[in-house]
Amino acid sequence: MMIQIKGLYKKYKEDYLYEDFNIDFKEHKVTGILGPSGCGKTTLLRILAGLEPYQKGAIIGTKNKKIAYIFQEDRLIPWMNAEDNIKFVLKSYLKEEEIKDKVEEMLALLKLSDYKSYMPQELSGGMKRRVAIGRALAYDSEILLMDEPFKGLDDSLKDEVIFAFKEMLQKKPKTVIYVTHDVEEANRLADYIYEWDKGRV
Amino acid sequence: MKHSMVKDRIRGISIIGFWIMVWQITYFGVGKEVLIPSPFHTFQKLFEMIQEKAFYVQVAYTMYRVCMGVIISFIIGVIAALASYFNQLIKDILHPLVLLFKSTPVMAVIILALLWVNSSEVPILVCFLMCFPIVYTNVLTGLSSVDQSLIEMTRVYKVKRRFIIKDIYMPHVSTYIKSALSLSVGLAWKVVIAAEVVAVPKYAMGYNLLTAKIYLETQEVFAWVIVIVILSSLCENLVKKLLEGRKKA
Numbered sequence: 098m099m100i101q102i103k104g105l106y107k108k109y110k111e112d113y114l115y116e117d118f119n120i121d122f123k124e125h126k127v128t129g130i131l132g133p134s135g136c137g138k139t140t141l142l143r144i145l146a147g148l149e150p151y152q153k154g155a156i157i158g159t160k161n162k163k164i165a166y167i168f169q170e171d172r173l174i175p176w177m178n179a180e181d182n183i184k185f186v187l188k189s190y191l192k193e194e195e196i197k198d199k200v201e202e203m204l205a206l207l208k209l210s211d212y213k214s215y216m217p218q219e220l221s222g223g224m225k226r227r228v229a230i231g232r233a234l235a236y237d238s239e240i241l242l243m244d245e246p247f248k249g250l251d252d253s254l255k256d257e258v259i260f261a262f263k264e265m266l267q268k269k270p271k272t273v274i275y276v277t278h279d280v281e282e283a284n285r286l287a288d289y290i291y292e293w294d295k296g297r298v
Numbered sequence: 299m300k301h302s303m304v305k306d307r308i309r310g311i312s313i314i315g316f317w318i319m320v321w322q323i324t325y326f327g328v329g330k331e332v333l334i335p336s337p338f339h340t341f342q343k344l345f346e347m348i349q350e351k352a353f354y355v356q357v358a359y360t361m362y363r364v365c366m367g368v369i370i371s372f373i374i375g376v377i378a379a380l381a382s383y384f385n386q387l388i389k390d391i392l393h394p395l396v397l398l399f400k401s402t403p404v405m406a407v408i409i410l411a412l413l414w415v416n417s418s419e420v421p422i423l424v425c426f427l428m429c430f431p432i433v434y435t436n437v438l439t440g441l442s443s444v445d446q447s448l449i450e451m452t453r454v455y456k457v458k459r460r461f462i463i464k465d466i467y468m469p470h471v472s473t474y475i476k477s478a479l480s481l482s483v484g485l486a487w488k489v490v491i492a493a494e495v496v497a498v499p500k501y502a503m504g505y506n507l508l509t510a511k512i513y514l515e516t517q518e519v520f521a522w523v524i525v526i527v528i529l530s531s532l533c534e535n536l537v538k539k540l541l542e543g544r545k546k547a
Contacts, residue, residue: 146454166454172447176469185465186455236455 099124100145100240100272105154107140114140118154120291120298125270129283132293138276139169142242145274165238167246171229173217179228180204180213186236203231206261208254222249230258234265243275247282259286335517344521359501360421360494361529364486367425371482374426375433376475382434383441392434399431404489408496418500421493428489429482436481440474441467476541483537487530 105118114137122128130138143149145159146166165186173182180200187196204210207227217225226249233241247255263286266273277283283290291298318337328334335343347353382389407427411420444467452462494504503522510518 148450148453163456164454166451168447168451170447172451174448174466177465185461186451186457189456189458189461232455 100158103155106152126288127273129287129290130276136293163238164240165233165236167233167243169244171225178214183232199235203235207231241271241273339517340520343517356503360503363421363490366422368486371426371429375430379434379437396431408493417497420497421490424493425486425489432481433478436474436478440471444470479537483533
């Protein structure tokens with residue numbers, strides 16, 4: 098089922114960020130959202146994730162769906178190592194053995210196997226980003242929301258991660274909504290691209 | 299490692315030795331045993347005291363009051379902080395009460411407690427009233443400062459409540475609980491002894507402190523103070539060790 102936003106009204110302070118806003122996101126496709134800072138891209142992802150209240154409108158296709166979210170910040174638990182940070186989101190619905198295999202696979206895919214016991218404060222910015230990506234990809238979601246997911250990764254690593262990401266999507270398609278500033282990156286990854294300008298597409 | 303421990307111990311003993319020397323010089327300077335007794339006479343008195351069975355009974359009763367006061371304030375403080383964290387109305391209702399407990403002089407609390415409960419329970423009640431705000435404020439601060447971006451993350455990933463409590467709230471709040479316990483234990487000794495001095499229950503270290511003062515047995519007053527300081531620091535260290543051990547486990 099595709100995700101639809103119908104007649105969305107969202108206020109930010111006194112002004113409307115979205116006013117009678119409508120958009121569709123195709124099922125099992127990667128949709129990229131491009132646009133300048135402050136135009137409401139992150140707010141839209143937060144609304145889709147159910148984290149942000151809005152004044153009026155309807156969000157169709159996200160209810161009771163498993164959602165993974167790569168936030169703009171890494172949001173890693175500071176007192177858990179890289180491996181446990183990924184495990185944390187899985188243990189509410191998977192058994193210990195399944196978690197172990199899944200986490201091992203994800204750490205290998207993101208070239209983090211040697212750093213699995215490192216605490217977030219011991220990891221570089223790029224490594225922390227990869228742990229956040231690993232956490233979202235390991236989670237068996239139907240919808241994946243990504244906010245500048247490859248920020249802080251160097252070019253060669255970004256290529257590898259994008260390649261692995263595409264492979265994963267081929268094996269298990271997800272509806273991906275993806276916010277970025279990087280046009281080239283969006284062209285490589287997205288099936289569709291929307292360009293945002295202050296709440297208009 | 300072992301070498302540095304020995305070094306630390308020697309350093310600690312030297313510092314104690316230094317202060318005993320200062321005490322001895324002050325004693326010579328004042329020249330009146332009734333005002334400042336000599337360290338030798340004080341330790342002699344202490345040695346006599348610890349040979350009596352009654353000493354251990356008094357210590358046991360005071361320790362019991364300290365433990366009860368801390369335990370009750372800890373349990374009620376944690377429950378009240380949790381209730382306040384989840385319910386703004388409860389927080390608003392408790393706010394003036396906590397403020398009252400925090401700013402009321404300990405002597406006023408002791409006098410009021412004397413009107414409400416029997417003399418043996420006064421120190422426990424006073425200890426609770428003095429320690430409760432510390433536990434409540436610390437735990438509530440800990441709960442309120444949990445990183446909300448992590449809580450948002452758990453909402454998206456539909457993490458079960460028990461894992462959120464165990465893996466996010468508990469590790470964060472434990473630092474605040476540790477600090478609350480450490481502060482409470484230190485304060486509890488002071489408050490319980492003060493309450494015992496005023497309430498004069500049958501078996502109490504504070505009561506002995508008072509009688510020693512009445513009979514101008516200053517060596518005995520000093521000896522009791524030494525016992526109180528030693529027991530208070532032992533309790534604080536025990537709590538610290540227990541909490542550190544728990545963290546390692």
